[in-house]
Every structure is written in C-alpha cells, then in structure tokens.
Amino acid sequence: MAFLNYVRNQWDRVGAWACIALGALALLLGWLGVSSHAYPAEQNSYIASGGLLGLFLLGLGGLLWISADLRDEWRKLDAIEQVLADREASTER
Amino acid sequence: VTSSPWRLGDLVSLVAALAAGLAAIVAGWIGVSGEPTTSQQTAWLNVGIGGLVVAGIGVAVWLMTGRRAVGERRRHLLPDVAATLAASAPATVDDDAAEALVVLPGMTRYHRPTCELMAGKKAMPLGRRRSRRALAPCGVCEPDPIEVGA
Numbered sequence: 174m175a176f177l178n179y180v181r182n183q184w185d186r187v188g189a190w191a192c193i194a195l196g197a198l199a200l201l202l203g204w205l206g207v208s209s210h211a212y213p214a215e216q217n218s219y220i221a222s223g224g225l226l227g228l229f230l231l232g233l234g235g236l237l238w239i240s241a242d243l244r245d246e247w248r249k250l251d252a253i254e255q256v257l258a259d260r261e262a263s264t265e266r
Numbered sequence: 267v268t269s270s271p272w273r274l275g276d277l278v279s280l281v282a283a284l285a286a287g288l289a290a291i292v293a294g295w296i297g298v299s300g301e302p303t304t305s306q307q308t309a310w311l312n313v314g315i316g317g318l319v320v321a322g323i324g325v326a327v328w329l330m331t332g333r334r335a336v337g338e339r340r341r342h343l344l345p346d347v348a349a350t351l352a353a354s355a356p357a358t359v360d361d362d363a364a365e366a367l368v369v370l371p372g373m374t375r376y377h378r379p380t381c382e383l384m385a386g387k388k389a390m391p392l393g394r395r396r397s398r399r400a401l402a403p404c405g406v407c408e409p410d411p412i413e414v415g416a
Contacts, residue, residue, distance in 0.1 A: 214301075214302060214304045217298050217304060217307045217311060218299040220311070221291075221295040221297075221298040221299075225291045225294065225295070225315065225318050228318055229287065229288065229291055229317075229318060232318075232321065232325055233321075233325075236328065236329065239332075240328070240329070240332060243271050243329075243332040243333065246336050246340075247269070247271045247339070248269070250336070250343055253343055253344070257343065
C-alpha cells in the first residue's frame with residue numbers, strides 16, 4: 174500500500190527510473206546485437222533500434238526527473254506565496 | 267496559483283516533438299532493417315538520428331521553459347534576502363566584537379586581524395570606521411557574524 178502511494182505521489186520519478194532502466198537495457202541489447210554480427214550492414218539495425226531508442230529513453234528519463242524537481246520547487250513557491258498572502262490579509266484587518 | 271511551471275501549449279509542443287522524434291526513430295529502424303547494404307541504410311539511419319535530435323530539442327525547450335518560469339517566480343516572491351536583512355539591520359556595532367575585527371576603507375567585508383587577505387595592508391579596527399555601510403564577514407577567515415548595520 175505504501176509502495177502504491179509512493180508510485181501515485183512520485184509517478185514522475187518512478188517513470189524516470191523506468192525509462193532510464195529501459196534505456197540502459199535497450200543500449201545493452203543493441204551492444205550485444207552489434208557484437209554478435211560481423212558485417213556493418215547487419216550491425217546497423219541494432220544501432221538504429223537499440224542505440225537510438227536507448228538514447229531516446231535515457232533522455233526521457235532525465236526529462237521526467239528534472240521536471241519532477243521543477244514541480245517540487247514550484248509547489249514550495251506555491252506554499253510561500255500562500256503564506257505571504259495570508260500574512261498580507263492579516264495585516265490589512 | 268497554478269500548480270505547474272508549464273502551460274498547456276508547452277505540453278503540446280513537448281508531446282509533438284517526442285512523438286515526431288519517436289516516429290522518426292522507429293521509421294529509421296524499420297528502414298535500416300529493410301535495406302541490404304550500408305550505403306542504402308545510411309539515409310534511414312540519418313532519419314533515426316534526426317528523430318533523436320527533434321526529441322532532444324523538444325526536451326531542451328521544455329526544461330528551459332520550466333526553469334525560466336521557476337526562476338522568474340522565485341525572483342518575484344523572494345527578493346534579495348541578504349540586501350533586505352542588511353537594510354533592516356540596526357545601525358549598531360558590537361563594540362567588543364568590533365575591537366577584535368578589522369576592515370579596509372571602502373571594502374564590504376570585515377576580517378580577523380590574522381586573515382591572510384589583510385597581510386601587508388593598512389587595516390583599521392572595525393569600531394573606528396566612519397562609513398555606515400552594511401558589512402559582511404570575510405569568506406576566508408570566517409569571523410563570527412556580528413551586527414554591522416547600515
């Protein structure tokens with residue numbers, strides 16, 4: 174239950190780790206595919222699939238992680254703005 | 267109060283860039299797999315790399331937009347705290363502490379007498395200075411913070 178709550182609250186960071194893990198796996202599979210073939214024409218499809226898709230997923234993971242940090246900072250600024258608004262309202266009374 | 271640094275248009279742009287990039291990567295992959303020679307595969311490989319670049323541009327724009335929004339809001343809500351504290355500090359100097367500290371005329375930081383930055387310079391005791399400008403502690407000798415108000 175606690176894990177589900179964590180996933181619900183931190184969906185962006187969980188998604189980031191999932192993308193990073195999948196990206197690393199894609200890169201690994203691409204590397205293994207390239208290593209197991211002797212001719213460049215056979216290797217290229219692994220570069221185009223595992224290599225490029227892996228980089229795409231790693232970038233997506235980074236995007237989700239940094240976006241989560243920015244959202245956290247935004248929420249803190251929300252709280253600060255609320256405190257300032259409350260203080261302003263109390264001094265006007 | 268909005269709950270995100272991004273607007274709907276930013277999200278649409280990001281999704282469009284990621285979708286276009288992913289489509290190009292997949293198209294490149296399928297294209298490369300269907301060609302028998304490297305010279306014929308090169309064009310499809312370029313399509314895939316182009317897709318990665320498009321997705322990367324979309325990600326960069328998204329993150330820069332978010333950082334800019336957070337930075338502008340932070341500057342709006344949180345003015346320069348050091349300047350505010352200095353401006354509101356009382357115009358007093360703790361005499362005992364000031365005797366043990368020195369300052370150079372015209373400078374903005376006070377130091378311990380033994381500070382390396384004061385070596386060979388004509389420093390004067392902090393309590394004797396005429397200027398009433400706010401001073402900050404030196405970052406090298408790190409004297410104890412005292413009230414040196416404007």
